[in-house]
Amino acid sequence: MRAFNEALKDAAQATERMLDLLLPRAEGPEARLMEAMRYAALNGGKRLRPLLVIASSELFSVSPVGAHRVAAAIEMVHCYSLVHDDLPCMDDDDLRRGLPTVHRKYDEATAVLAGDGLLTLAFEVVGARETHGDPEVRAELVVALGQAAGARGMVGGQAIDLAAEHQQLDIGQITRLQQLKTGALIAFSCEAGAILGKAAATPRHALRAYAHDLGLAFQIVDDILDAEGTVESVGKAVGKDAAAGKATFVSLLGLEKAKLQARMLADQAAKHLDIFDGKADVLRQLAHYVVTRRS
Amino acid sequence: MRAFNEALKDAAQATERMLDLLLPRAEGPEARLMEAMRYAALNGGKRLRPLLVIASSELFSVSPVGAHRVAAAIEMVHCYSLVHDDLPCMDDDDLRRGLPTVHRKYDEATAVLAGDGLLTLAFEVVGARETHGDPEVRAELVVALGQAAGARGMVGGQAIDLAAEHQQLDIGQITRLQQLKTGALIAFSCEAGAILGKAAATPRHALRAYAHDLGLAFQIVDDILDAEGTVESVGKAVGKDAAAGKATFVSLLGLEKAKLQARMLADQAAKHLDIFDGKADVLRQLAHYVVTRRS
Numbered sequence: 001m002r003a004f005n006e007a008l009k010d011a012a013q014a015t016e017r018m019l020d021l022l023l024p025r026a027e028g029p030e031a032r033l034m035e036a037m038r039y040a041a042l043n044g045g046k047r048l049r050p051l052l053v054i055a056s057s058e059l060f061s062v063s064p065v066g067a068h069r070v071a072a073a074i075e076m077v078h079c080y081s082l083v084h085d086d087l088p089c090m091d092d093d094d095l096r097r098g099l100p101t102v103h104r105k106y107d108e109a110t111a112v113l114a115g116d117g118l119l120t121l122a123f124e125v126v127g128a129r130e131t132h133g134d135p136e137v138r139a140e141l142v143v144a145l146g147q148a149a150g151a152r153g154m155v156g157g158q159a160i161d162l163a164a165e166h167q168q169l170d171i172g173q174i175t176r177l178q179q180l181k182t183g184a185l186i187a188f189s190c191e192a193g194a195i196l197g198k199a200a201a202t203p204r205h206a207l208r209a210y211a212h213d214l215g216l217a218f219q220i221v222d223d224i225l226d227a228e229g230t231v232e233s234v235g236k237a238v239g240k241d242a243a244a245g246k247a248t249f250v251s252l253l254g255l256e257k258a259k260l261q262a263r264m265l266a267d268q269a270a271k272h273l274d275i276f277d278g279k280a281d282v283l284r285q286l287a288h289y290v291v292t293r294r295s
Numbered sequence: 296m297r298a299f300n301e302a303l304k305d306a307a308q309a310t311e312r313m314l315d316l317l318l319p320r321a322e323g324p325e326a327r328l329m330e331a332m333r334y335a336a337l338n339g340g341k342r343l344r345p346l347l348v349i350a351s352s353e354l355f356s357v358s359p360v361g362a363h364r365v366a367a368a369i370e371m372v373h374c375y376s377l378v379h380d381d382l383p384c385m386d387d388d389d390l391r392r393g394l395p396t397v398h399r400k401y402d403e404a405t406a407v408l409a410g411d412g413l414l415t416l417a418f419e420v421v422g423a424r425e426t427h428g429d430p431e432v433r434a435e436l437v438v439a440l441g442q443a444a445g446a447r448g449m450v451g452g453q454a455i456d457l458a459a460e461h462q463q464l465d466i467g468q469i470t471r472l473q474q475l476k477t478g479a480l481i482a483f484s485c486e487a488g489a490i491l492g493k494a495a496a497t498p499r500h501a502l503r504a505y506a507h508d509l510g511l512a513f514q515i516v517d518d519i520l521d522a523e524g525t526v527e528s529v530g531k532a533v534g535k536d537a538a539a540g541k542a543t544f545v546s547l548l549g550l551e552k553a554k555l556q557a558r559m560l561a562d563q564a565a566k567h568l569d570i571f572d573g574k575a576d577v578l579r580q581l582a583h584y585v586v587t588r589r590s
Contacts, residue, residue, distance in 0.1 A: 127422070155408050
């Protein structure tokens with residue numbers, strides 16, 4: 001796993017350098033907004049989605065700058081979703097990665113706007129000439145990001161999550177919820193490399209299948225960590241779903257079966273990468289990492 | 296003004312038809328989100344920005360479908376900004392166009408997500424093939440929309456507006472605030488026609504100058520209506536800025552000078568259109584309409 005840990009660290013560093021470059025500097029009466037956007041995005045996250053973009057881009061010899069820009073944009077979308085999700089009217093969380101959430105550190109209005117600003121900047125970055133020489137590629141990335149992040153993707157998943165407070169979901173509905181809420185953006189992260197590299201249909205489908213299984217494994221592990229972890233180890237409030245009576249993979253499958261399911265999905269995800277031979281080793285190890293992580 | 300009223304009505308109808316087509320249908324456990332997005336966007340607004348897109352597109356013989364899609368996308372962005380701006384943590388407004396605001400009609404969490412969904416969909420629509428055959432045009436529209444709507448545009452203006460609650464702004468700062476908060480999206484609405492029509496630099500600059508003056512006139516009139524209007528005539532809470540001790544064009548210039556300034560800006564805006572001859576009559580009349588409107 002040494003090579004994988006290096007790859008994860010390199011991807012995180014490249015993404016943070018790009019985020020630092022792309023995020024507006026704090027200045028003038030709107031400085032508080034810019035600061036909050038930086039606080040939300042430059043927060044020491046694991047940068048799993050950026051690694052997916054970068055590792056999938058390497059399969060198709062994409063230029064690093066293009067991959068890093070898309071990685072930064074996806075991380076902006078991910079971070080905006082956390083900021084809005086943490087708001088008092090949503091999950092009402094005080095901690096994120098062991099630090100105060102944006103509305104706690106700043107205020108609610110600034111948190112709403114910082115999220116809006118990050119989401120908007122993500123599209124601007126993806127659409128800009130520097131991302132890829134072919135405008136067809138940029139436009140395709142914009143549309144795919146919109147689909148993954150919007151009402152039929154991530155935002156739709158959040159809405160189902162809200163609805164789940166008032167109605168019990170079964171395993172099929174929980175799976176769909178998670179496929180939208182976290183799966184769609186993870187899938188786009190893998191697909192982005194294929195779009196940037198103008199990949200053929202076969203490798204593109206293989207990556208999509210990998211991303212599908214990986215995303216589900218990821219979410220099952222999130223539920224396991226929420227059930228088993230402590231605030232200190234996970235860096236955010238835990239046990240909230242159980243306390244709210246919300247159905248999760250753990251409550252529906254039981255802890256042992258959930259763990260087994262996550263491992264099986266990770267193995268299955270790695271299998272989809274067979275056509276790439278050794279070139280996809282980082283993505284294979286990422287599948288393993290996702291189900292063995294502690295936070 | 297007969298022809299102008301027809302043009303405004305036609306643009307509103309075309310935009311609403313397009314919004315109805317593009318907005319997701321309410322279905323499944325996320326139905327509440329979809330409903331809230333439709334409620335926010337299909338709300339009988341005046342559709343001034345769509346008219347700007349459509350009228351500026353007509354100067355360059357742009358296909359109506361492309362113009363209507365961009366008009367709908369800009370209206371989504373405008374409506375999302377109203378939904379978030381109305382939230383309790385922001386302006387805390389109960390009424391919008393005489394109807395309950397989204398968080399009043401639904402709930403705060405749904406209002407946050409509905410805004411997020413509208414913003415995301417706007418980029419997806421602009422980037423999609425149906426908007427224009429040339430991907431370079433679509434990518435340019437995405438970037439320009441991002442700049443107009445983001446932290447260096449509309450969202451930045453909102454942030455300055457928040458800061459204005461704690462510090463008195465002078466006329467220069469108020470002008471900058473309004474240029475970001477409302478001016479940037481109005482300017483993009485005009486520029487969109489030029490981008491869609493691959494216009495040359497000279498007509499593009501003329502439209503930009505028109506939009507600049509129009510946007511400022513528009514905001515001065517908004518301040519006049521806030522000072523002079525009633526809830527019934529304007530359709531939303533009035534007198535809030537004065538009550539909050541916030542500086543406005545009216546508080547800084549006085550009512551009479553503000554009215555004079557708005558009229559002068561509208562005349563100046565129309566003058567920038569001289570190079571288009573009779574083809575720009577709708578835009579000219581729009582400048583007049585903006586400073587004589589009652590709501």
